[in-house]
Amino acid sequence: xxxxxxxxxxxxxxxxxxxxxxxxxxxxxxxxxxxxxxxxxxxxxxxxxxxxxxxxxxxxxxxxxxxxxxxxxxxxxxxxxxxxxxxxxxxxxxxxxxxxxxxxxxxxxxxxxxxxxxxxxxxxxxxxxxxxxxxxxxxxxxxxxxxxxxxxxxxxxxxxxxxxxxxxxxxxxxxxxxxxxxxxxxxxxxxxxxxxxxxxxxxxxxxxxxxxxxxxxxxxxxxxxxxxxxxxxxxxxxxxxxxxxxxxxxxxxxxxxxxxxxxxxxxxxxxxxxxxxxxxxxxxxxxxxxxxxxxxxxxxxxxxxxxxxxxxxxxxxxxxxxxxxxxxxxxxxxxxxxxxxxxxxxxxxxxxxxxxxxxxxxxxxxxxxxxxxxxxxxxxxxxxxxxxxxxxxxxxxxxxxxxxxxxxxxx
Amino acid sequence: xxxxxxxxxxxxxxxxxxxxxxxxxxxxxxxxxxxxxxxxxxxxxxxxxxxxxxxxxxxxxxxxxxxxxxxxxxxxxxxxxxxxxxxxxxxxxxxxxxxxxxxxxxxxxxxxxxxxxxxxxxxxxxxxxxxxxxxxxxxxxxxxxxxxxxxxxxxxxxxxxxxxxxxxxxxxxxxxxxxxxxxxxxxxxxxxxxxxxxxxxxxxxxxxxxxxxxxxxxxxxxxxxxxxxxxxxxxxxxxxxxxxxxxxxxxxxxxxxxxxxxxxxxxxxxxxxxxxxxxxxxxxxxxxxxxxxxxxxxxxxxxxxxxxxxxxxxxxxxxxxxxxxxxxxxxxxxxxxxxxxxxxxxxxxxxxxxxxxxxxxxxxxxxxxxxxxxxxxxxxxxxxxxxxxxxxxxxxxxxxxxxxxxxxxxx
Numbered sequence: 001x002x003x004x005x006x007x008x009x010x011x012x013x014x015x016x017x018x019x020x021x022x023x024x025x026x027x028x029x030x031x032x033x034x035x036x037x038x039x040x041x042x043x044x045x046x047x048x049x050x051x052x053x054x055x056x057x058x059x060x061x062x063x064x065x066x067x068x069x070x071x072x073x074x075x076x077x078x079x080x081x082x083x084x085x086x087x088x089x090x091x092x093x094x095x096x097x098x099x100x101x102x103x104x105x106x107x108x109x110x111x112x113x114x115x116x117x118x119x120x121x122x123x124x125x126x127x128x129x130x131x132x133x134x135x136x137x138x139x140x141x142x143x144x145x146x147x148x149x150x151x152x153x154x155x156x157x158x159x160x161x162x163x164x165x166x167x168x169x170x171x172x173x174x175x176x177x178x179x180x181x182x183x184x185x186x187x188x189x190x191x192x193x194x195x196x197x198x199x200x201x202x203x204x205x206x207x208x209x210x211x212x213x214x215x216x217x218x219x220x221x222x223x224x225x226x227x228x229x230x231x232x233x234x235x236x237x238x239x240x241x242x243x244x245x246x247x248x249x250x251x252x253x254x255x256x257x258x259x260x261x262x263x264x265x266x267x268x269x270x271x272x273x274x275x276x277x278x279x280x281x282x283x284x285x286x287x288x289x290x291x292x293x294x295x296x297x298x299x300x301x302x303x304x305x306x307x308x309x310x311x312x313x314x315x316x317x318x319x320x321x322x323x324x325x326x327x328x329x330x331x332x333x334x335x336x337x338x339x340x341x342x343x344x345x346x347x348x349x350x351x352x353x354x355x356x357x358x359x360x361x362x363x364x365x366x367x368x369x370x371x372x373x374x375x376x377x378x379x380x381x382x383x384x385x386x387x388x389x390x391x392x393x394x395x396x397x398x399x400x401x402x403x404x405x406x407x408x409x410x411x
Numbered sequence: 412x413x414x415x416x417x418x419x420x421x422x423x424x425x426x427x428x429x430x431x432x433x434x435x436x437x438x439x440x441x442x443x444x445x446x447x448x449x450x451x452x453x454x455x456x457x458x459x460x461x462x463x464x465x466x467x468x469x470x471x472x473x474x475x476x477x478x479x480x481x482x483x484x485x486x487x488x489x490x491x492x493x494x495x496x497x498x499x500x501x502x503x504x505x506x507x508x509x510x511x512x513x514x515x516x517x518x519x520x521x522x523x524x525x526x527x528x529x530x531x532x533x534x535x536x537x538x539x540x541x542x543x544x545x546x547x548x549x550x551x552x553x554x555x556x557x558x559x560x561x562x563x564x565x566x567x568x569x570x571x572x573x574x575x576x577x578x579x580x581x582x583x584x585x586x587x588x589x590x591x592x593x594x595x596x597x598x599x600x601x602x603x604x605x606x607x608x609x610x611x612x613x614x615x616x617x618x619x620x621x622x623x624x625x626x627x628x629x630x631x632x633x634x635x636x637x638x639x640x641x642x643x644x645x646x647x648x649x650x651x652x653x654x655x656x657x658x659x660x661x662x663x664x665x666x667x668x669x670x671x672x673x674x675x676x677x678x679x680x681x682x683x684x685x686x687x688x689x690x691x692x693x694x695x696x697x698x699x700x701x702x703x704x705x706x707x708x709x710x711x712x713x714x715x716x717x718x719x720x721x722x723x724x725x726x727x728x729x730x731x732x733x734x735x736x737x738x739x740x741x742x743x744x745x746x747x748x749x750x751x752x753x754x755x756x757x758x759x760x761x762x763x764x765x766x767x768x769x770x771x772x773x774x775x776x777x778x779x780x781x782x783x784x785x786x787x788x789x790x791x792x793x794x795x796x797x798x799x800x801x802x803x804x805x806x807x808x809x810x811x812x813x814x815x816x817x818x819x820x821x822x
Contacts, residue, residue: 089616222447336821
């Protein structure tokens with residue numbers, strides 16, 4: 001039972017796979033208050049100017065700048081205070097030559113005035129008069145109409161993940177309801193393997209282990225913005241697997257089968273996928289460690305992944321292929337928060353022609369991030385507990401030397 | 412109306428504040444499947460050994476290692492195949508000297524055997540015999556009982572944010588229900604400012620603007636693991652603010668008031684907080700930009716924050732104080748994903764004695780992260796849209812030079 005499959009570099013595998021994926025997640029609308037982390041379905045433009053009126057950026061007096069030219073501590077300008085601009089209302093006062101009006105930060109600059117003098121640069125003189133001790137230029141301390149954003153300007157591009165500040169930007173323009181976003185991709189998860197037992201369903205018999213990949217992959221999906229449904233454990237029989245996959249395909253955006261760990265079960269997964277439609281299996285084997293025996297397939301234009309049964313391999317391979325596939329289905333990239341650059345804290349040997357992903361702990365050394373390999377057998381889940389992420393040793397390198405920069409995908 | 416308050420460095424301010432915070436978020440239990448991102452309320456220990464039985468890590472033949480010593484291509488060891496180990500069942504076969512049994516990855520190593528020869532290092536000989544072409548050492552390709560985790564070993568410490576692999580680790584041990592986690596802190600958000608209007612409630616009048624801080628801060632809370640409730644806009648009247656804060660305090664873990672932008676309204680916030688109890692306002696002014704006029708207070712042992720009304724200042728200051736406070740209430744640290752190290756892509760001037768937070772876009776240059784400042788007036792929300800995070804210019808520096816390393820808090 002030797003393994004006969006063509007092993008492809010991860011990037012080549014991904015391209016071969018994505019070239020056949022024609023399906024995309026659907027669209028829906030949500031409230032701006034619920035839009036955090038969602039992906040915009042189309043570019044969003046501004047319906048109006050922001051600010052919509054001239055606003056003061058300081059507390060002080062709004063004036064005609066020309067009245068303050070040449071003012072100084074020793075030779076102040078004297079202005080008549082003709083009123084106060086109330087917050088949240090149109091300025092009722094009008095400011096003419098030789099006049100000033102009290103204004104607060106965010107207040108509407110009244111007609112006639114073209115600048116604001118900070119209160120610190122004024123002092124009271126007589127009853128209704130102030131001294132201005134410093135000149136202001138026209139427009140100084142004033143936000144002009146549309147200075148933040150102009151009508152019809154694109155405020156968020158299509159395929160953009162909504163961040164906290166974007167929620168604020170939408171609300172600032174009154175865009176509260178009906179924000180067009182991509183639906184969360186629906187991922188269907190299946191585990192095969194006669195040794196597997198659903199966690200929490202009684203005592204294990206000798207030789208049995210609990211299915212943990214469903215939970216791990218579901219968590220990775222949630223973090224990537226998808227909703228994963230655990231379909232449970234499928235017996236190691238081709239027809240059983242065929243049946244559940246066929247039933248789930250129409251209602252899923254991505255199918256994931258975690259294959260039992262033996263070669264025969266993996267081959268069964270590939271065979272069943274090929275029976276389900278064209279093009280079927282496109283990649284069977286990736287030049288990466290851990291996780292080499294990974295299957296990438298397409299059915300009905302939708303991506304299908306066959307993961308190795310080993311929990312560490314499954315997690316690494318889903319990070320490498322599943323998480324980007326979820327972003328791809330949504331028309332966006334993997335979240336920026338998911339990786340950092342760091343320097344290898346030790347020599348990490350690898351083999352040229354193979355991309356290694358090594359569990360690491362991140363350490364901050366005088367403002368630089370270093371990645372220290374976590375030791376332990378590579379296929380044990382507890383090696384990953386306590387690791388901060390996976391350091392990539394690129395395909396074309398025979399390893400990283402201590403001090404080399406590398407890319408760490410964060411857990 | 413000059414501002415009279417003592418301005419403290421951010422770290423000093425935070426310490427003075429936290430020293431008085433005695434309250435913590437409560438505890439609850441959740442399913443391991445819902446535990447992603449939650450914080451453990453206490454250390455979790457393993458109820459059993461993992462693996463619970465000796466497992467093969469490869470496909471091959473399980474043997475007595477001593478039978479293979481000296482085996483080579485030219486001088487193979489000959490063994491009798493006495494059966495196959497079925498997946499998910501106790502090994503029914505027994506392996507004695509001169510014998511082997513077919514075994515799959517994850518299969519239970521039967522009594523008598525102490526190693527597994529990879530199938531690639533064997534070949535069929537006659538009917539029930541195989542040739543072993545390479546020796547194995549005792550224990551080779553076998554996971555021993557408890558090699559991943561031992562009974563009573565601490566698997567997750569208290570105050571740990573549950574990651575995808577931790578979900579897998581819990582499930583692997585059958586820890587499905589009743590995972591002890593900290594409750595999501597309940598944050599109550601209030602906005603004051605007579606110029607503010609709830610977004611989505613009709614046309615703005617001149618001088619009015621929409622309240623966007625509630626939405627932005629709510630999003631930051633969600634990302635930090637808290638649940639924020641927007642209480643809406645409070646009139647600029649001390650008694651109105653007193654009433655809503657007093658009502659919310661018992662049912663909140665953190666109170667946040669976004670003050671109107673004028674000095675008088677900020678002072679009102681401080682006055683009302685001080686009327687509500689001891690110690691009240693501990694910090695009124697932080698040596699940081701943007702966001703200097705920030706209030707940090709404690710009521711009933713709970714943290715209270717008064718944020719500046721400007722949306723950018725409010726966002727930066729909540730990132731600086733609110734997000735760590737949420738982590739503090741849960742007995743943990745800010746998520747690792749929230750910051751990266753990067754090099755300044757341009758000179759960034761600052762003033763010694765002030766901590767600046769500059770919106771930046773992150774750029775990858777040959778494996779190193781660089782932070783390029785986003786230009787624009789610092790108090791406009793659309794300056795932040797399109798930025799990836801905030802680069803910190805430390806208190807004791809007069810700026811960062813291009814190429815200097817700095818810390819970027821990600822949006």
